[in-house]
Amino acid sequence: MVISLAALAAGCAAPMAQDQAASAPAPAGQPAYLDTSLDFEARAQDLVSRMTLEEKARQAGHTAPPIPRLKVPGYNWWNEGLHGVARAGIATVFPQAIGMAATWDTDRMHESATIISDEFRAKYLDTLQPDGSSGFYQGLTVWSPNINIFRDPRWGRGQETYGEDPVLTGEIANAFIGGLQGDDPKYYKTIATSKHYAVHSGPEWGRHEQDFHPSARDLEETYLPAFRKTVIEGEVGSIMCAYNALYGIPACASEFLMEERLRNDWGFDGYVVTDCGGAANIYREDALAYELDRVKGVALGFKAGMDVICGDYRNELTTEPEQIVEGVQTGVLPIEVLDRALVRLFTARMKLGMFDPYETLPWADITAQEFDTPEHRAKSLEMAKASMVLLKNEGNLLPITDAPRRIAVLGPNADSFDTLVGNYYGTPGDPVTVLDGLRARFPDSQIDYLQGTGLIGAPEADVDASVLCADAACTRQGLTAEHFDNVNLEGTPTETSVEERPYVQWRSDGRETSIRWTGFIKAPETGTYNFRFASENGYRVYVDGKPVVEEWGVGDAPSILSGTTTLEAGKIYPIRVEAWQRGQRGEQWLVWNRPGDTGARAVEAARNADLVIFVGGLSARIEGEEMRVEAEGFSGGDRTRIDLPKPQQDLLQQVQAVGKPTVLVLMNGSALAVNWADQNVPAIVEAWYPGGSGGHAVAQLIAGDYSPAGRLPVTFYRDLDDLPAFTDYSMRNRTYKYHKGEVLYPFGHGLSYTSFAYSNPVASVNTDGSVTVAVEVANTGAMDSDEVVQLYLSRPGMPEQPIRSLAAFDRIHLAQGETRTVSFTLDERDLSTVDAQGVRAVRPGEVNLWLGGGQPVSRPGLAAAPGAATSFTITGPVRVLPK
Structure with a gap:
């Protein structure tokens, strides 16, 4: 559906406008909120002042109805865009968030998000009603990115995050936010939402009643930095408060989170939306039950700083404007508090251009057809290729440069749509599974495809x-x-x-x-x-x-x-x-x-093949958000074991016993403890959930059309024995920063088809207190390739500090034989440490630096990444940094 420009202007709902075009005053008799010469907040204040209490109450829910007498179109705030426009039909689907983080590439991330925001604009334009209203999954308020720290591999929603490190998460998130929100100085292209604020990463089965008490150090060092970064540096327009409680207070009623930190310390001036059902968790008896009186509970949320309530149809909990009306009428909810929330909401809608003439907007050239275009699909494929992580390549089995006569393609994920898209996804117009990609890349090979097994049971x-x-x-x-x-x-x-x-x-x-x-x-x-x-x-x-x-x-x-x-x-x-x-x-x-579907035929196919490609792992049907999975190793969308599911492991062992060259391709959103495969399968590729064109990316990697350069954004542990309980939010012995045991594949790990050498590391202290670190990186192998240069800091002798911490990174491209100097400048926050009281400061002492293609760790069968070390010393008094 395409709305005419005249209809859009008459309905006062349209995409954004250019700064210089929105300067004419409103015609005589027009209300101030339609006067484009005024600033957005003043216009929003005027509009809110004209509403009745009942109208105000209904605008505070995620399904905001139209107010025809004020020419206010209806708007549904709920829309999803984790790795592409989700749940709105055909769209370009990029790799799942964890896969995009594995690129360690902020430029590609920004470019991908720019495409995604183009498609949001196209979908919005295509679905606008004649009065300018837009509905469920049709708006411009995007509930992404998920920047919770993936602290434990059991969490089913970890696939939605950018991994376990706050620095990597913050940088990737800001690139994504910048692409979503656009670069116009006045208007938002879309509004991004950093979520779930805060200290939220499972378990799924108890997310509505969990109360977390992280240490002051863990809160400051791990759980809040990415949120701070997206607010202060990324200027994100929206924050979503979480389901859980923090220090005994529901996140959506926490003045500490929303007023003290978010608005006072960080200067946030956007709006806060609740996770769906999060406001109800304040008063629900089967949830946090912080304030059982519904009216008082909702009022607590608004007074603490939430601005719009997302209801939860899954639990029959919807926005109830009657609670808001009663709260105001009884004095429990001051009217100025409600007005404050609504002014924030309508300021945001005006910044999106919804009350300005369409033809004046900077995004007016985007048409309703600009989604899932060939150009956008090509960029999705580039992103998928950049996300691939080569975990193991014994004997340089890969790449397969000469097409095998016969290839056996086996496993539950080889021809799976589910494992292309992960969760929170759109529908790619031409999805390419791994099987499709292999057939396209090896057209002269005979390819025998058999599932052999399902993900957690029989093949389907x-x-x-x-x-x-x-x-x-x-x-x-x-x-x-x-x-x-x-x-x-x-x-x-x-x-x-x-x-x-x-x-x-x-x-x-x-x-x-x-x-x-x-x-x-x-x-x-x-x-x-x-x-x-x-x-x-x-x-x-x-x-x-x-x-x-x-x-x-x-x-x-x-x-x-x-x-x-x-x-x-x-x-x-x-x-x-x-x-x-x-x-x-x-x-x-x-x-x-069917009764006759067993793995025997898959084993026979392997026996007859020259090359076996086993495509296994997980899918968003067995790891994800608050779901039912009745199988060993899974609970409520989370996992209770992190090894390869037993049906797959059994078939893989039978196939490997045949003795043919075998490549294991993993498609999953979280770490897998593939210990047996690491010992017995010569080549292992981590493909994540690689998006609509992901099958091409896998096949072209196997064929050597490009050199893999993805790096792990999470640690692949050997097992769960060394980790704290899933419900324990202490960072003790978690992630690469604190885990002291031997791991299967470390954070930052990833192999290449070429080799790199690092030399001449130098650290220089600048007059402003910053430090510039430089190193020479050379491609010493036989193939052009990207390399991810990672800078880690450690503080020897300083008690209770991380083993090492990522401080900066840069993905670069080096031609065969090329050498380049890569440099980073570290400011005071990069150089700071956090003490047991949660005080972040620059503290004097020695600083050890490692610059390399991964961490300086090794184990039998896995060499340390190439790199170089240097150090410098911080002098002077302790300098405490702001929260």
Whole structure:
């Protein structure tokens, strides 16, 4: 849908405007909030002053209705853009956040986010209503990036973060924020949201009632720096407060977090949105239960600094304006506090250009069709290639420069859409799985593909349309499909037809949709079958009138829950499949496992091959946000074990025993303890969830079309034995900074197809107290390649300090034989340390520096990264830094 310029101007809702064009005063009789010569806050104050109390209360929720009498369009604040425009149909899908962090490349990150913001603008324009209103997953307020520290590999949402280090997280986040928000001096292109503030990284199963008490040092050194950086340096426009409590007070009611730190110490002038249901956690008895009176609980949140409440339909907790009205009327919530929140919200909407003429806006040249373009897909592929981490390459098995005669492609992730996109994703228009990529890159090789196993159980495939019947005699193929315009299969269907199989491409108008398929299934063989609907919302499958699997009320989380039933060959059974969705989530369909699907055929394929590529790992259906997974090693979206799931491990060992050259490709969002593979498989590639074109990136890496240069943003531990309990938020023995044991692959690790040498490290203290550190880096191998230069600091002799800390990094490109000097300038904050009381200061003493392609650590079978060391000494008195 494309709205005319005249309609946009009349509706007072449009994308942003150029500074010099927005200077004319409002026509006579126009209210001040439409006067583009005034500053945005003054305009917002005027608009809010004209609202009734009831209107104000309704504007404080994430679904803000229109106010026609004031020409205020409706607006839904909820939109997702973790690694591309999410849940709004076809869009360019970049690698999952953890994969983009693995690039260690701020320039690529900014470029990717710029493309993403272009597509947000295009989607917004395409979906605007005639009055200028925009709905769920259609707006310009982007609830990304997730900058929580990935402190523990068990956390299922760690894939959404930029890893375990505050410096890497802050730098990557600011590049992303800059691309999302744009560079216009007056208007936002979109508004980014740093989340979840603060001290939030699992477990998922208890996130609504957890109360964390990190030490003063851990809070200042680990949990808050990235938030501070995105506010002060990144100028992020929005912050999302977390579900959990901090020091006994819910994050969304914490004056310490939102007033003292965020606004007073850091100077934040944007708005705070609650995580969905976060405000309700203040008063819910089954959550934090901080203030059980709902009216008082909501008032506490607003007084502490939250500005807009996201309701939570998953828990039947929505924004209730009556609570806000009652709070004001009874004096619990001062009207000036509510007005303060609304002024912040409408200032943000005005900075987005929603109350200015469309044609005057700096983004007016972006059309409604500018999404998932060939140019954008090409950039997604570049990002995916940059994210690949070569973990092991024994005997230089890779690259495979001569096409093998026959390749066996095995494993549950080889032809998986799920493992391209991770979670919080859009729908790539032309997704390329690893199998697709290998077929394209090795067209002359015979490629034999077999799953061999599922992620955590038997392998799954689409249910054959040939076994589905519209009548009991099986004379007509297909199932009767009934489509409903709600999520509960209620009322009269909007459409009824016979469809080939339970499959749906959720349509752009399907914001709240459900479907029921009914008919019959003819069993092709006798035995036990598994059924599941490949959906991201709820589903049910009934066979012979009995429930096989019911996953109806989970909500947003994708599921892999399946159920079993026994069928007899040739017998015809009634079947009913039901599913619902909110938002637009792409293709979804019925899958099964038949009795004869085993790993034996995969092992035989390996035996007949010249090269085996095993593609395994995880997916966002077994690691993610508050989800149900009934399998060993998983709980509530998190993991209780970090090794490769047993069905995959068993098949990998059988395949490796065949004795053919084998490459293990891991697709996952968190660290995997692939200890056996490290000892027995010659080549291991970490591909993350690599986005819509990810299959090409994997195949081209294997073929040697480019040299891998991704680096791990998290530590790959050997096991969980040395880590504290998941619920323990102490950083003791966590991450590369504090973990004292031997790890499988260290933070910052990544191999290359070439070699690098570091020499002549120099540290120079400048007159302003900063330090410039330089080193010469040479490509000494036989291939052009990127290198990630990492600078680590350590403070010998200073008690209770990290083993080492990342201070700076730079991804550079070096041609074969090229040498370049790389330099970094470290300011006082870079040089500071934090004591037990949480005081950050520059303290005198020796500083040891390491500049290299990774950390200076090694173990049997894994050499230390190339690099060079130097040191300098800080002199003078202790200099305390501001919070």
